[in-house]
Amino acid sequence: MEITPKGILKINFLAHLNPFFYNGGGEQYTRAIVNEGRRRGHRIRVISVYPKSRRILSRLLRFRKPDLWMLFDVFNCPDHKKHFSDSFLKKIVSRENYILGQNAYGDICYLNALPCNGNIGDGTNCVEKKEDYFGVRGNNSGWRNGYCPVNDNKELFTKAVFNIFLSPLHASVFQKIYPGLKEKTFILKPLVDVDLFRDKGIKRDIKYASYGGHSETKGFYNIMEMFPNEEVIFFGSKNDKLPRKFGYGKVIGRIPYDEMPEFLNRVEYYIHMPRWPEPHGLIVNQAALSGCKLITNDNVGAMTHSYDMMDREAYRKNAEELWEKIEDTVKQKRCVKP
Incomplete structure (x- = not known):
């Protein structure tokens, strides 16, 4: 034993x-x-x-x-x-x-990124429409034939x-x-690794950037509506379906974790305006600690804590x-x- x-x-x-x-x-x-x-x-x-x-x-x-x-x-x-x-x-x-x-x-929810935002129906049948899931939201796969697992x-x-x-x-x-x-x-x-993410005081040559903002979930439509004439740098996945469809933004793909502090120190404004109720969004804390100015909405979990985001000891x-x-x-x- x-x-x-x-x-x-x-x-x-x-x-x-x-x-x-x-x-x-x-x-x-x-x-x-x-x-x-x-x-x-x-x-x-x-x-x-x-x-x-x-x-x-x-x-x-x-x-x-x-x-x-x-x-x-x-x-x-x-x-x-x-x-x-x-x-x-x-x-x-x-x-x-x-x-x-x-x-x-x-x-x-077995669909991509809680399309109902938590406003479920009966807990068995999904309230999302198939045409919206693939059309407006820009998904390529993942449809579950109207199934909602909340009750199960x-x-x-x-x-x-x-x-x-x-x-x-x-x-x-x-x-x-x-x-x-x-x-x-x-x-x-x-x-958050507060020793890794800090403001290095270097020149910021990227005006606007957003992690995942090229997806519907992370707020592509919100960002495009607020900054219609700006070039926003989108990083994270390489999926450029919506940016190509609307001719908006520049997708640069994934940035390795150990290169993130350097990249964020180049960004002046970090944008995080998700459609869904973002569970947290660590990137928001990382960007703030790296000296970026934040542009957010009410759907960012990171902004709903009561602590001071810039207080390193709080982490x-x-x-x-x-x-x-x-x-x-x-x-x-x-x-x-x-």
Whole structure:
């Protein structure tokens, strides 16, 4: 029998994408969470569906009797051919010994970027029209034939010990759909490398830039309407469908994470005007800390926190706060265990 030192937790960390192989905004969060947990001495094993090369190994190495499960974005990337099986997830949910985390809305909507903005219908039938999904929103794939998973996935949220959301705005969308979550909510403050992102005082030769702003989700139409005669530099994905269609903006594609501080120091105005209720938007914090002037709207989760975005010290213990919550929760569960 495996013996764990007192206070050290054995945790199975479940995520569709392994955060140590992918570098999206969500994976930046989950990677930072796992790293902080390991720094505190906890034994954490990551179980993922992708990359495929790690799929079987991660399942084999998981703890058979963990102290806790942590689930993040379990239904992420609905277009992928492989996901965690329903039976596997139902077994975890039935034990009610897990924390559920959301980096976006993938566990309540299998379409790209919550086209209803959380204004669901009956929770079974999608309110989005197919022609709008492919036309106005510029999607190339992902249509789910009118299916909404809100009702089917309700227990995933309600049976969790608590739910992690990235901002007050993010939490409000889920709480509107599942009102009972208000008592089971932890809002994680942004996890930003404040030593990496800072104003270097160099010449800013890019007037306007936006991460993902060339997509409908991140606010392509909003940006084009506000700055019709400006050249906005769009970075992130290489998908230039909407910019080509309207002859607007310049798409430069992905910028490696380690090159982001240098790039943001070239930007005078960083624009973030999403259509959807952006869960957080780490890039907003990174741009602000790098000296960019922000242009945002009311759909940016990063702007709904109560802390001072420019206070570097406000970022340093955010991951610690989450782990203190996790440790206290496990301790309390052990105290009431018969």
